Amino acid sequence: MIETIRRVFTYTVYRVVALAITVVIGVYLAILIANMGGYVDEIRKAQINEAVGAQVLADRSLQGLPPSELRRIIDQRKELEYKRLGLDKPFMVRSFNYLWDALSLNLGRAEHLSSDSGSRQVRLILLERLPATLLLFGTANLFLFFFSLFAGLWLSRRYGSFLDKLVIALTPTSVAPAWFYGIFLILIFASLLKLLPFGGMVDAPPPKDKLQYALSVLKHMILPTLSWWLSSIFLAIYSRRTFFLIFASEDYVEMARAKGLPSGIIERRYILRPTLPTIITQFAFLLIGLWGGAILTETIFNWPGIGRLTFQAIGLYDTPVIIASTVIYAYLLALTVFLLDIIYALVDPRVKVGAEGGTV
Amino acid sequence: MTAIRSGLQQIRRYPSALVGLGIIVALIVLAIVAVIILPYEEAIRLWRGGEEVWQESPRYARPAWINLVSAKKLPETIVVSTRPLSPAPLQVRRVSGHATKSRSDKTVTILLEFDYVYDDFPSEITLFLTAHYAELLPYAVLRWRTPDGREISLGERKLAASERYSISQDTRLERRLGNRPPEIGLFLPPQGTTPLKGRYALQIVGTLFEENSDIDAKLVVHGKVYGLAGTDHKRRDLTVALLWGAPVALAFGFIVAVGTSLTTLIIAAIGAWYGRWVDALIQRITEVNIILPYLPILIIIGTFYSRSIWVMMIAITLLSIFTAGIKVYRAIFLQIKESPYIEAARAYGASNLRLIVRYMVPRIIPVLVPGFVTLIPGLVFLEASLGLLGLGDPVLPTWGKILNDAQSNGALYKGYYYWVLSPSALLMLTALGFALLGFALDRIFNPRLREL
Numbered sequence: 001m002i003e004t005i006r007r008v009f010t011y012t013v014y015r016v017v018a019l020a021i022t023v024v025i026g027v028y029l030a031i032l033i034a035n036m037g038g039y040v041d042e043i044r045k046a047q048i049n050e051a052v053g054a055q056v057l058a059d060r061s062l063q064g065l066p067p068s069e070l071r072r073i074i075d076q077r078k079e080l081e082y083k084r085l086g087l088d089k090p091f092m093v094r095s096f097n098y099l100w101d102a103l104s105l106n107l108g109r110a111e112h113l114s115s116d117s118g119s120r121q122v123r124l125i126l127l128e129r130l131p132a133t134l135l136l137f138g139t140a141n142l143f144l145f146f147f148s149l150f151a152g153l154w155l156s157r158r159y160g161s162f163l164d165k166l167v168i169a170l171t172p173t174s175v176a177p178a179w180f181y182g183i184f185l186i187l188i189f190a191s192l193l194k195l196l197p198f199g200g201m202v203d204a205p206p207p208k209d210k211l212q213y214a215l216s217v218l219k220h221m222i223l224p225t226l227s228w229w230l231s232s233i234f235l236a237i238y239s240r241r242t243f244f245l246i247f248a249s250e251d252y253v254e255m256a257r258a259k260g261l262p263s264g265i266i267e268r269r270y271i272l273r274p275t276l277p278t279i280i281t282q283f284a285f286l287l288i289g290l291w292g293g294a295i296l297t298e299t300i301f302n303w304p305g306i307g308r309l310t311f312q313a314i315g316l317y318d319t320p321v322i323i324a325s326t327v328i329y330a331y332l333l334a335l336t337v338f339l340l341d342i343i344y345a346l347v348d349p350r351v352k353v354g355a356e357g358g359t360v
Numbered sequence: 361m362t363a364i365r366s367g368l369q370q371i372r373r374y375p376s377a378l379v380g381l382g383i384i385v386a387l388i389v390l391a392i393v394a395v396i397i398l399p400y401e402e403a404i405r406l407w408r409g410g411e412e413v414w415q416e417s418p419r420y421a422r423p424a425w426i427n428l429v430s431a432k433k434l435p436e437t438i439v440v441s442t443r444p445l446s447p448a449p450l451q452v453r454r455v456s457g458h459a460t461k462s463r464s465d466k467t468v469t470i471l472l473e474f475d476y477v478y479d480d481f482p483s484e485i486t487l488f489l490t491a492h493y494a495e496l497l498p499y500a501v502l503r504w505r506t507p508d509g510r511e512i513s514l515g516e517r518k519l520a521a522s523e524r525y526s527i528s529q530d531t532r533l534e535r536r537l538g539n540r541p542p543e544i545g546l547f548l549p550p551q552g553t554t555p556l557k558g559r560y561a562l563q564i565v566g567t568l569f570e571e572n573s574d575i576d577a578k579l580v581v582h583g584k585v586y587g588l589a590g591t592d593h594k595r596r597d598l599t600v601a602l603l604w605g606a607p608v609a610l611a612f613g614f615i616v617a618v619g620t621s622l623t624t625l626i627i628a629a630i631g632a633w634y635g636r637w638v639d640a641l642i643q644r645i646t647e648v649n650i651i652l653p654y655l656p657i658l659i660i661i662g663t664f665y666s667r668s669i670w671v672m673m674i675a676i677t678l679l680s681i682f683t684a685g686i687k688v689y690r691a692i693f694l695q696i697k698e699s700p701y702i703e704a705a706r707a708y709g710a711s712n713l714r715l716i717v718r719y720m721v722p723r724i725i726p727v728l729v730p731g732f733v734t735l736i737p738g739l740v741f742l743e744a745s746l747g748l749l750g751l752g753d754p755v756l757p758t759w760g761k762i763l764n765d766a767q768s769n770g771a772l773y774k775g776y777y778y779w780v781l782s783p784s785a786l787l788m789l790t791a792l793g794f795a796l797l798g799f800a801l802d803r804i805f806n807p808r809l810r811e812l
Contacts, residue, residue, distance in 0.1 A: 022644060026651030033657055036664045169376070172795035175737035176788060177745065183763070183772070183780055191772045198773065295655055296745050300767075311749065314659045322656065330651045 015341060019334040024103065030326040031098050034319045038091030043317055044111070045087060052077045098323065105331075107324040112316040113309070122324045126306065132201055133293035133305035136221055140228040141286050144236060149279065152240025153267075156248060159241075167237050174235030179296040182227035186300070189223060196223055199302035224301045228294075243278070247271050277344050284340055288332040292325060370804045377804075380796030387790055391610050394603035398450070406449050406600050407757040414595035416448060418483045418582035421591045422778050424453070434584040435478035440562075441578035442470055450599055452587040457579075468498075468566040472579045475559050476507075481544045484582035485527040487562070489575060491519035496569035503565075504546055507558025512537075512546065519566070519575055590778045592762070593769045601757035602782055608758050609790055612673065612743045613736040619677040620685075621732045625724065627681065628689030632697055642686065649682040655745075662751030669753040672746060676739070688727060696723050726805035733798035737791035744787055759783040 035041065056062060056074050065073075082088045086097070101108060107122035115125045155164050190198045196219060197203070203216045247253070253270045293307030302308075306325065313321035371377045398406075406413060416439055427433050439445060440457035448454055457474030491498045502514035502525075514533065517525070527533065528543040537545030547555040566575045589598035631642040661675050696702060696719075705719055746752055747760015748767065766772075766779040 018644075022647045023651065026648045029648065030652060030657075033652075034660055036660070039664065172376075172792055172799055175741070175791040175795040177741050179745065179748065180741065180784065180787070183784060186772050187777060187780065191775065191777075292653065292656075295659070296748065299749065310653075310656050311659060314656065314663050317664070322660070326651075326653055326656075329653065333651055 015338060019338055023330045023334050024099070026330050027102050027323075027327050028095070028099050030330075031095055031102065031319075031323055034322045034326075035091070035095070035098075038095075040317050040319055041087055041091060044085070045082070048081050048085075048087075049078060052081060102323050102327040105327070108320050110313075110321050111318045113313060113318050113321055122320050125309065125321065126324060126328075129304060129306045129309045132303060133298075133307065134290060135217070136224055136298075136303060136305060137228070137290050137293055139221070140225045141290065143225075144229060144232060145283060145286055148233065148236035148240050151237045153244055153272075155237065155241040156244035157263075159245060164241070167234055167241070170234040171238045173230070174232055176231055177296065178224075178227045178231040178294065179300045181230040182224065182297060182300045185223045185227050185230075196220075199300070201302075201304055220301075224297055224303060227301075228297060243275065244271060247275055250274075280343060281340055284336045288329070288336050291329050291332055371800065374800040374804070376796045377800030380793045380798075380800065383789055383793030384797065387606055387610060387793060390603070391607035394606055398600065398603055403600055403604050403757060404755060407596060407604075408755070409596075410594070413449065414591075414597075415486075415488070416454065416580050417452070417586050417591050417595045417597060418584065419591060419593060419595050420774075420776055420779075421483070421582075421584055421586035422776075423590045423782075424585040424587055426585055426778075432479045433477070434480050435476070435482050435581070436585055437583040438474045438476075438482075438581040439578065440472040440474050442472075442576045443578070450587065450597055452597060459577075461576075466568050468564075468568060468575055470564040470566070470575070470577050472562040472564070472577060473559055474561075474579075474581065476547065476555065476581075477557050478583070479554060480584055481547050481555050482581045483543065483584050484580075485543050485546070486580045486582070487525040487527055488578040488580070489519050489523040489525065489564075490577075491521060491523070491573070491575045493521075493568075493570055493573045496573070498566050498568045498573055498575050500564050500566040500575065503563045505561040505563060506546070506549075507556055507560060508549065510550075514562075589782050590776075592765050592779065598762060598779070598782065601759070601762050602786060604757045605759035605762070605783065605786060606790075608669070608753075608756055609740045609743060609787070612669065613739040613790075613794070616673050616676050616680070616739050617732050617735040619673070620680045620735065621728060623677065623681050624683075624685050625689055625728065628686050629693050631686075632690050632693035639690075642682070642690075646682040646686055649679065652679070654679055658742075658746060659749060659751060662746060662749075667751050667754050669743075669756060672743075672751075672753075676742065685731065688731075689724070692724060692727060693720075696720055730798050730802035730805055733794055733801055736794040736798070740787065740790050740794070744783075759787050 053074055056070060056077065062070065062073065079088070086094055100106075107126075109120040110122050110125055113125055114120050115128045117124070117128070119125070151167075155161075155167060158164055186198055189196045199220075201217060201220050202213065203220075207213045207216055248271050250270075253266060256266045256270050291306070292310065293303075293305040295307040295311050297303070298305045298307040299311060310322065310325055312318075313325075371381070394403075416437065418437055421437075422434065424436065427436075436453070436455050438455045438457055440459050442459045442461045445454075445456060455474070457472060459473070460471045462469050487502075489500065497518045497520060499516065500519055501516045504512040504514055506512070514525075514527065514530075517523070527546075528541060530542055533542045534540065534545065540548065547560075549556040562577075562579050564575070564577050568574070587597045587599055589602050591597055627642060631639040657679065658672065658675060661671065665671065702715065702719055705715055710718075743752075743758065744760035744763065747758050748763050750764050750768075752758050752761040752764065760783075762783040763780065766776065766783075769776075771777070771779040
């Protein structure tokens with residue numbers, strides 16, 4: 001018993017350390033990439049030089065000073081501004097400051113973007129966009145997950161039927177991403193039939209009434225959700241169905257059938273139970289995949305979510321926003337992987353945590 | 361090698377694979393045709409060319425074949441010139457009218473005549489005037505004559521060496537025509553709402569003040585249909601980008617898929633062979649790579665650094681090496697490494713080369729080939745996605761860039777559906793071709809799936 005606890009403890013410590021190192025390296029790499037190895041600082045410096053120059057030249061109280069004096073003032077203010085933003089230190093030194101800030105979730109202020117309420121706080125900007133992404137992709141993905149799960153199970157029972165063959169035949173349609181179907185849906189339902197809006201999240205001006213507001217959001221959600229569905233539904237059902245069929249052809253299932261157990265019990269006890277870890281994993285990754293939204297789908301539909309925010313941030317060289325989004329995803333991922341290890345041990349008696357080769 | 365041969369023989373049993381293969385072959389033919397009829401330099405010149413290249417084609421024109429299926433005949437572009445016309449890019453059909461030029465002493469009379477037989481108004485009318493003179497600018501009087509004999513004055517003007525008179529943007533003319541845009545007003549009968557059919561003429565009477573002075577004129581009545589695929593906001597024939605999108609998309613998908621699969625294979629093999637810290641390192645790199653946001657990094661590279669297609673290809677390959685695929689290969693290699701038959705082959709003294717070629721590689725093919733083919737559709741769409749975000753290669757014409765242009769010019773709002781539909785159809789066809797083939801290959805090489 002003590003031996004087991006000791007083993008679990010060592011294993012947990014080992015996992016936490018390994019995951020922490022992974023997160024640190026991943027986030028540091030993201031910082032290097034998002035700053036283009038310091039290149040973004042040059043852009044920032046050029047912006048400061050321009051702003052300071054314009055500011056000094058427009059300052060009436062400084063007019064009439066000799067050019068050499070003006071130049072000195074400009075240089076002085078530039079240095080001050082560099083110092084304020086920490087640009088006077090070499091990039092390598094600052095990159096570790098950035099790393100520490102990111103890891104301690106001190107997300108800081110955005111360079112250019114601001115939230116709708118006017119704040120420059122990255123935390124507030126992200127929090128403002130999160131509900132939109134969660135609403136759209138949360139709904140779409142949860143429905144997609146459970147629908148494909150049950151449809152896959154249902155089809156695995158009707159293996160070889162017409163519907164089964166139809167789903168197999170339609171699976172290759174999933175190669176096209178959601179934005180691709182989005183274009184067609186906009187063409188048909190917004191442009192030709194004029195039934196649904198082209199994009200956005202709510203009518204302009206937004207309805208005052210709460211119910212009207214909700215209905216308007218719902219109306220704007222139809223096309224993005226549908227495009228998200230079209231691009232993945234058939235592949236999702238197909239892979240679940242194949243997955244269940246592989247487990248249904250195991251020897252112990254044949255054995256249970258031969259024993260004459262009712263199919264309901266066989267399904268629950270011998271098919272669903274061994275597939276549970278995989279299903280849980282997929283579900284967990286689906287949940288954390290919601291962070292970040294979908295850049296292209298949100299762009300096509302003008303959906304004010306995190307995906308479009310990321311795209312805007314990159315376009316404006318707004319590295320704090322990019323880093324914040326990355327570090328949160330890294331933490332979510334590491335936490336999920338860690339929790340999954342523990343959940344596996346709970347639901348699957350075959351997994352011995354800490355035993356040789358027991359890691360996933 | 362026998363595995364490949366028997367695999368290929370089995371393809372025949374899958375109709376979907378044959379369809380996929382047919383699509384791929386057709387696309388390869390299209391790509392070769394594109395490169396032959398429109399060599400790289402020519403394609404770039406046309407795609408990057410501005411008004412000089414495309415001044416004789418209309419903006420936002422639908423494909424010309426629309427006239428075959430629709431009862432309402434949309435106008436083609438009519439060009440009437442006193443000088444011989446150079447052929448249109450890609451030899452697109454243009455209707456030419458009849459130009460006559462007569463000169464008596466100091467007066468030149470140019471008559472540009474054309475037959476208008478269409479049910480809709482032109483989209484634009486532009487007159488290009490060129491004059492030769494030493495010091496004194498020639499002077500011209502312009503008149504428009506309709507089939508029913510009405511004459512409308514288009515004003516008088518001094519002619520510089522090269523003049524462009526955009527008739528459809530002449531606001532004074534618009535006011536005189538009862539506040540109708542000239543491209544409508546000049547074609548409208550006194551009563552009615554459809555254009556008057558028949559022979560129109562533009563008469564230019566030029567007065568010359570020098571002995572060697574001369575004027576030439578070219579009238580372009582821009583239509584509403586053009587070529588095989590229509591035109592975009594910059595008057596460019598979309599056929600250029602549709603044709604050239606094929607080799608670009610195929611090469612992009614193929615090169616990145618080969619690069620990714622082979623590198624992943626080699627790295628997985630190295631990890632499985634040496635084990636211990638090498639293997640552990642590869643596993644850790646894979647975990648770090650999963651944390652990095654894939655698409656945002658590509659967008660960062662495209663925005664901050666370079667949009668060149670080669671840079672993108674290298675970045676995508678690097679980001680795709682350490683993914684879930686490496687774990688699959690690793691598992692297979694570990695299994696193979698421990699197999700008794702490898703030990704047996706070693707025992708009878710098989711060389712390393714024989715071991716690898718005869719015993720290891722054939723075991724990987726069932727995973728490698730379908731995996732490789734199924735990678736391609738995603739890559740074709742990834743290239744289009746980057747194009748759609750405005751991060752396509754700055755020089756090459758691609759399908760994603762057409763979609764980006766269409767999107768940023770509101771093609772769907774304004775009803776220019778051809779602009780979106782033709783690149784989408786080609787994209788879908790390409791992706792579907794590889795997906796159908798890859799899907800069938802997966803079943804052929806993975807017998808466990810075949811039974812299901």
